[in-house]
Amino acid sequence: MRNIEQELKIALNKTDYETLFNVGKTKPQLQVNYYFYCKGMPADVMLRIRFKNGKYMFCYKRLLSSANGVNVCDERECPLDENTANKYISKGLLPIDVKKLVDVDFPFECQCAGQLSTYRSKFTVDKWLIELDKNEYLGVTDYELECECASNELLDKLKDRLINNYGIAFKPSLSKSARFFNQLKRR
Helix, strand or coil: CEEEEEEEEEEECHHHHHHHHHHHCCCCEEEEEEEEECCCCCCCEEEEEEEECCEEEEEEEEEEEEECCEEEEEEEEEEECHHHHHHHHHHCECHHHHHHHHCCCCCCCEEEEEEEEEEEEEEEECCEEEEEEEEEECCEEEEEEEEECCCHHHHHHHHHHHHHHHCCCCCECCCHHHHHHHHHHHC
16 A cells, blocks of 8 residues: 655654653553664664564555654555564565565665664654653663644644643654664664
């Protein structure tokens, strides 16, 4: 399935996260992302298998544009059974696998580089569906807010709402995969 995704990503510190967590008062759900990498892979492309609610989903994501914390991506997903997901995680992905799964010509053979665990709380604030994330990977814990919306104007209003109502200043966040790979390089 192909989808054009427009998403605001805001980096949070622990205090900001706890403030919003108390607003939402929802139990976080665990999702685990397994990221794939290979030499020569374009920086604007991400491959992952996500495990969530007992199901596996393969995802190809390519960044189309980024401005003011809003990323627009070509996102393609395909469900996987457990055996297939575990095969890719342990043995890697071939170009033919990516073509078969999401109909993308991807000329690289990739291996699983590791995993990132996200504890995601979803709740609504006025007209926005907020996804509040606590992420753990490679010895790091970080926090972010994500909000998908087709309207840049509404996303700008959300930024204003966060600063005016909760004292949370807008700080753009890198994607989870970019943060994961930046940390992996430091090791």
